Amino acid sequence: MQQLEYETVDLNINMGPQHPSTHGVFRMVLTVDGEVIVDVDPVIGYMHRGGEKLLETLDYRQGIGIMDRTDYLGNFNGEQVYCMAAEQLYGFEVPDRAEYLRVICTELNRVASHMMFMGAYGTDAGVFGTTFTYGFIERERIQRVFERLTGERMMYNYFRVGGVAWEPYDGFERDIRDVIPLLRQGIADFNGLLTTNEVFLARTRNIGAITAERAIDYGITGPMLRASGVKYDVRKDEPYSIYDRFDFDIPTGTTGDCYDRYLVRLEEIVQSLRIVEQALDQLPATGPLMPERYPRMLRLPVGEVYSRIEGPRGEYGIYLVSKGGNKPYRCKIRPPSFCNLSALREMTVGEYVADAVIILGSVDIVLCEVDR
Amino acid sequence: MIALQSYIFGLPWNWLDAIIRVVLIVLLMTLLVLGLTYIERKVIARIQLRLGPTRSGPAGLLQPVADALKLLTKEDLRPALADSWVFQLAPFAIFVPTFMAFVALPYAPGWGIRSLSLGVFYILAMTSVSIVGWVMAGWGSDNKYALLGAARAAAQMVSYEIPLVLSVVGVAMISRSLDIGKIVNDQGHIPYIVLQPLGFFIFVTAMLAELNRTPFDIPVAESEVVGGPFIEYSGIRWSMFQLTEYSSAFIYAVLGADIFLGGWNWPLGYHFGLWLQLLWTIVKASLLILSVFWIRATFPRLRIDQLMSFAWKLLIPLTFAQVFFNGLVLVYGWPSVFLLVFSGVALVFAAYGIQMTVRNSVRRPREQRMDSVRRWAEAREGAGQAPSPLVQQLLREERERAGATAAPSP
Numbered sequence: 100m101q102q103l104e105y106e107t108v109d110l111n112i113n114m115g116p117q118h119p120s121t122h123g124v125f126r127m128v129l130t131v132d133g134e135v136i137v138d139v140d141p142v143i144g145y146m147h148r149g150g151e152k153l154l155e156t157l158d159y160r161q162g163i164g165i166m167d168r169t170d171y172l173g174n175f176n177g178e179q180v181y182c183m184a185a186e187q188l189y190g191f192e193v194p195d196r197a198e199y200l201r202v203i204c205t206e207l208n209r210v211a212s213h214m215m216f217m218g219a220y221g222t223d224a225g226v227f228g229t230t231f232t233y234g235f236i237e238r239e240r241i242q243r244v245f246e247r248l249t250g251e252r253m254m255y256n257y258f259r260v261g262g263v264a265w266e267p268y269d270g271f272e273r274d275i276r277d278v279i280p281l282l283r284q285g286i287a288d289f290n291g292l293l294t295t296n297e298v299f300l301a302r303t304r305n306i307g308a309i310t311a312e313r314a315i316d317y318g319i320t321g322p323m324l325r326a327s328g329v330k331y332d333v334r335k336d337e338p339y340s341i342y343d344r345f346d347f348d349i350p351t352g353t354t355g356d357c358y359d360r361y362l363v364r365l366e367e368i369v370q371s372l373r374i375v376e377q378a379l380d381q382l383p384a385t386g387p388l389m390p391e392r393y394p395r396m397l398r399l400p401v402g403e404v405y406s407r408i409e410g411p412r413g414e415y416g417i418y419l420v421s422k423g424g425n426k427p428y429r430c431k432i433r434p435p436s437f438c439n440l441s442a443l444r445e446m447t448v449g450e451y452v453a454d455a456v457i458i459l460g461s462v463d464i465v466l467c468e469v470d471r
Numbered sequence: 472m473i474a475l476q477s478y479i480f481g482l483p484w485n486w487l488d489a490i491i492r493v494v495l496i497v498l499l500m501t502l503l504v505l506g507l508t509y510i511e512r513k514v515i516a517r518i519q520l521r522l523g524p525t526r527s528g529p530a531g532l533l534q535p536v537a538d539a540l541k542l543l544t545k546e547d548l549r550p551a552l553a554d555s556w557v558f559q560l561a562p563f564a565i566f567v568p569t570f571m572a573f574v575a576l577p578y579a580p581g582w583g584i585r586s587l588s589l590g591v592f593y594i595l596a597m598t599s600v601s602i603v604g605w606v607m608a609g610w611g612s613d614n615k616y617a618l619l620g621a622a623r624a625a626a627q628m629v630s631y632e633i634p635l636v637l638s639v640v641g642v643a644m645i646s647r648s649l650d651i652g653k654i655v656n657d658q659g660h661i662p663y664i665v666l667q668p669l670g671f672f673i674f675v676t677a678m679l680a681e682l683n684r685t686p687f688d689i690p691v692a693e694s695e696v697v698g699g700p701f702i703e704y705s706g707i708r709w710s711m712f713q714l715t716e717y718s719s720a721f722i723y724a725v726l727g728a729d730i731f732l733g734g735w736n737w738p739l740g741y742h743f744g745l746w747l748q749l750l751w752t753i754v755k756a757s758l759l760i761l762s763v764f765w766i767r768a769t770f771p772r773l774r775i776d777q778l779m780s781f782a783w784k785l786l787i788p789l790t791f792a793q794v795f796f797n798g799l800v801l802v803y804g805w806p807s808v809f810l811l812v813f814s815g816v817a818l819v820f821a822a823y824g825i826q827m828t829v830r831n832s833v834r835r836p837r838e839q840r841m842d843s844v845r846r847w848a849e850a851r852e853g854a855g856q857a858p859s860p861l862v863q864q865l866l867r868e869e870r871e872r873a874g875a876t877a878a879p880s881p
Contacts, residue, residue, distance in 0.1 A: 109851075110615065111615075112615050112616070112619070113615075118697060119693060119694055119697060120694035120695070132843055132844075132846075132847045133843075134619075134623075134775055134776070135843045135844070135847075137843065137844045137847040137848070137858070137862070138858060138859050138862050140859070221771065222694060223694050224694075224771035224772065225685060225686065225688070225692060225693075225694060225770070225771040225772025225773075226685075226768075226769065226770065226771050226772075227515065227685060227693075227767050227768055228515070228519055228768075229515075229518060229519045229768050229769055231519075232519040232520050232521060233519075233520070236520060292769065293771070296770070296771060297825065297826060297829045298686045298770055298771045298772070298773055299771045300829050300830070301773065301774075301777055301829050302771055302772070302773070302774060302777075444861050444862075445861070445865060448841075448844055448862060448865060449840035449841045449843065449844050450840065451774055451775065451776065452619065452695065453689070453692065453695050453772075453774045453775065454774065456694050456695050
């Protein structure tokens with residue numbers, strides 16, 4: 100009888116760039132052995148728009164608009180870090196009122212981004228859209244305030260180098276105070292819908308865990324790092340802006356698995372709301388929004404500066420090199436989710452195909468920011 | 472005279488009768504699916520704080536019709552490398568068994584297409600045949616997602632067939648019949664859900680798995696395999712899958728209503744006219760269907776290994792235990808309250824067990840997780856290939872860590 104020779108070939112599954120749960124145009128080439136992932140090859144760059152190069156061609160006022168378009172879920176955070184870098188180089192003193200407005204905006208933006216994560220993460224875990232609409236409705240409450248404040252729903256372009264662009268509308272404070280209890284209710288909704296759900300627990304616990312040492316090795320920051328148990332938050336460790344005036348906690352996880360990342364983000368919403376409330380209490384009623392001596396054309400002195408903030412996804416940094424003139428010579432963005440994504444292979448190898456989606460979701464990537 | 476009556480249009484009378492019944496089933500299926508898709512979209516939309524379809528027709532009532540028309544006029548696409556025959560036959564292989572299962576479904580006394588004395592057996596047998604169509608669709612599509620989905624579907628539907636059948640066997644033992652009509656009539660005062668709560672919950676769980684509904688929608692998982700076996704289908708073929716999905720949801724709901732919830736019996740044995748009895752069956756079936764929709768809107772999806780261990784480690788032993796205990800009670804003629812006691816206690820323990828297992832689940836050791844990766848890497852080395860550098864590094868670190876644990880530092 101003839102002996103048949105069969106060759107076993109690996110099954111490569113191409114997940115993305117058109118796939119509902121790769122959060123944009125991300126591509127993973129999974130090598131699977133049955134249902135177990137034995138190798139994963141992440142492919143990025145589909146959203147690359149040359150943002151950093153573009154920043155070199157735009158002056159400091161226009162560059163803020165590009166920063167809006169890198170992390171489109173945490174726009175204010177992107178604006179903040181860019182403005183901060185330019186301010187450090189020039190030596191601006193940002194007026195108090197502008198600082199408070201910035202803190203309110205960035206913290207609410209963090210809440211909106213995390214709410215979005217909650218919704219998308221539920222969908223990754225398999226809930227048919229319910230968490231998605233719940234997350235979106237909470238985000239929408241914040242978006243409405245932002246829309247009234249800036250006239251835009253996503254690309255706010257509200258911060259300026261040195262302050263903020265214009266006075267908030269009448270009733271801005273009241274609107275936010277109205278929204279905060281609703282957001283707290285939203286957190287309770289998510290607790291009921293996901294946090295205690297047995298299926299969700301079974302799907303996310305002990306999945307994609309990464310130890311604190313490995314997380315630090317990879318340069319992971321933000322909620323992912325804190326989920327691994329490292330209490331690192333730029334707002335506490337290197338207080339920028341006026342974060343030293345607020346009382347808030349840094350939530351940390353223990354195991355660094357997907358469930359801890361979810362919990363850390365949920366707790367961060369609570370802490371951000373605390374900061375917003377304190378900032379509203381301390382917000383000066385009147386005052387300038389821009390420095391008094393402001394040049395007509397902003398030209399930064401020769402020099403270089405690295406400024407960083409705690410974005411919704413981690414440490415958002417900008418390395419700004421100026422050779423004089425009204426445009427940056429080089430503007431290197433350190434995008435948090437790009438760095439967090441680098442640990443994807445370590446987290447995913449050995450898990451099941453279905454978990455790849457959960458793990459990728461727990462990184463909470465924004466592809467515009469990964470590819471820039 | 473007799474000859475005249477039994478031949479109409481040159482065909483024997485029973486042929487015409489059969490044709491009429493077949494047309495009835497097709498009409499029923501189509502209307503049901505139209506209605507159910509509308510209801511599902513509305514119900515889920517309300518749960519999700521949305522409105523659902525509102526534009527076409529009053530309150531969006533014509534939306535399913537519009538959808539059906541769109542699907543009918545859509546181009547019938549077929550992947551170039553698809554296995555043509557398998558690809559085209561798969562929708563029928565799924566559709567026909569469901570269609571045939573409809574035959575034996577009773578809605579009110581004497582109201583059904585055919586009343587079979589082995590009705591339960593027939594329906595369960597027929598609905599489980601459609602797995603062939605799933606595998607055909609997955610294989611024929613020439614798509615890796617479809618293949619993965621089909622493999623998952625095969626594993627899942629075969630596994631959950633067992634608890635489904637065994638939970639029904641428990642009822643059949645008490646009723647001593649496989650005729651659905653007789654099973655329903657036996658529940659004049661007490662529906663079998665009271666005697667067999669465990670059986671009912673296992674039936675609903677297995678039903679969700681057989682229907683590929685959340686939390687067991689693993690074969691068609693939208694966020695993982697993007698529709699599974701149906702990924703390459705479009706137009707009329709896809710709508711046949713859709714038709715089958717909702718029809719089988721209806722079949723299982725009516726079956727569950729008939730054999731567990733007392734079918735057309737009103738509580739406490741009151742007797743009403745045919746139409747009210749029919750309504751009562753439909754109400755009970757609707758409750759089951761609505762609960763399926765409700766679960767779909769609020770539950771995440773299980774993973775395939777969790778799904779399998781749930782079936783084989785929990786549901787199947789429980790159903791066997793229930794069948795065994797039912798046998799004891801029936802053979803020794805103990806009062807039927809014992810059925811309730813055992814079934815209820817087992818249900819409570821099962822629920823507690825699930826909760827405890829999930830909450831106290833220990834971390835899967837990393838070594839175990841990397842085992843399959845190591846096996847794969849070794850097989851690749853045998854074939855003269857090497858895994859990617861990072862996987863090699865991970866495996867190396869794994870070995871170092873294992874060495875470190877084997878020889879603890881003093």
